[in-house]
Amino acid sequence: MTLRPDLAAIAAHVAPGSRVLDIGCGDGALMAELESRSGCDARGMELDGALVERCVSRGLSVVQGDANLDLANYPDKAFDYAILSQTLQTATRPDLMLDELLRVGRRAFVSFPNFAHWRTRAALLLGGRMPVTRALPVSWYETENIHHVTVEDFRDLARMKGAKVERAWFFSNEKQIGAPAANWRAEFAVFELSR
């Protein structure tokens, strides 16, 4: 099974044998990869009960829960890595969630769609309407993305929170691209943070 590019980047950089919490783990694709390929102890959290059932049915340890509320129950530094893939922009308070990630995990991986990608900018600038693009395919009235964020916004937030960017990866059209002008060119970004 091929992983989504942001998940593949994360999977490739999680140290083998780590304890990992995958927040918003979906159908558990990343967790399964981390357990089978890297010998990790992976735990997941997912809001959607149908997805949780699929995870549990395939033998993964996933808790149905709301990351906005339920991260509070985990002890400090319970995990080597806390992973939040394409969920930050749906959080009630992304800044507080980032705090929680860096509290429960020694390191955090965060991936998100970059709202400053040129297609998004063009759609808003030229079309005058909230962008519906390849990376953001859902209309404003039904999207779960309530806190759109750009690569530079995220760097600012990390700095404000005293988090160190260990590494970053950028993707366009499902392929990894270089860091230069990433805020224009990247559809998705993955950051590895520590504090």
Add this chain to the structure above:
Amino acid sequence: MNSAPPLSPVYKVPHPLPLDSGQVLEGCEIAYETYGTLAADKGNAVLVCHALTGDQYLASPHPITGKPGWWERMVGPSKPIDTNKHFVICANVIGSCMGSSGPASLAPDGQPYAMRFPVITIRDMVRGLVALLDGLGIDRLHAVVGGSMGGMQALSLAANWPERAARVLVIASTARHSAQNIAFHEVGRQAIMADPAWNEGDYYATDAKPDNGLAVARMAAHITYLSEAGLTEKFGRRLQDREAKGFNFDAEFQVESYLRYQGTGFTRRFDANSYLYITRAMDYFDIAEEHGGKLADAFAGTQARFCIVSFDTDWLYPTSESRHVVHALNAAGAKVSFVELSAPHGHDSFLLEHDQLDRVVKGFIE
């Protein structure tokens, strides 16, 4: 019924069983059923714990009612708990009345214990189960599984004998009995004790049993096992076998007739004193209290994997109680899964057809 039919094998615990009350149970007997074959390394054993009025007839016909085993849809060859792979054990809990030591059993003086039977707890029931596992030579279960009171036993085993089970599956259950839970049980107990035939529990030698009180207890409890929507769907306000209201106190409504049927049917297979003892054990249940007041401490250092399942319409042991357990397990660093399943039938959903539950159980147990 004074004594259960001697159909199940009975394990005689070879030592006095210490109880939470400080008393001991001498000559304790545990009736049990098994399904499948125990592997040579004894590593494929799954213990299924039964609910309040359940018994060891998990996947084989009940000797009194003749009905299929209470979880036959879940346990058997190629079923989610697959007896082709696993050796499945189900034992009647102590305090009950299907062959294990309980108030209807004979005390050393040759007379039924009745109310002389020591008051027991969920942990005492599990002590009995652990003694049985010792007798069967099973050091570590592949899994312990239970719904409702069975889930309480599974949690108690995990908290008090953490090395005895590799997987712990808890369905529609709780780590503590709430005030509301205790309140409903007290209604049931008072119904039994208000029946003149109860006679302070001393009725085994007579023909008159406190069946009326026990039936009322069952009727009240049965309501808590169902959802309001489920009752409405099944019965609504429909009248029973009549076109118009009769202006009397017969079972006018279908729901009344149904509850009466459930109540009387129950008295044919259950002992009223056992109902008192087991509901009391459930009311005493609070795992956190047993471990210094903090639930997470009960599971500190556990190596077992846990799976907690709740149902959205279960108001007896609602999802919030399952979440409470999950949060404690997270805090303890335990490997835990949790899912709230959608089902229309309230607490009883765990016994009924549910494909998602089947997949979760199968995925977790394998």
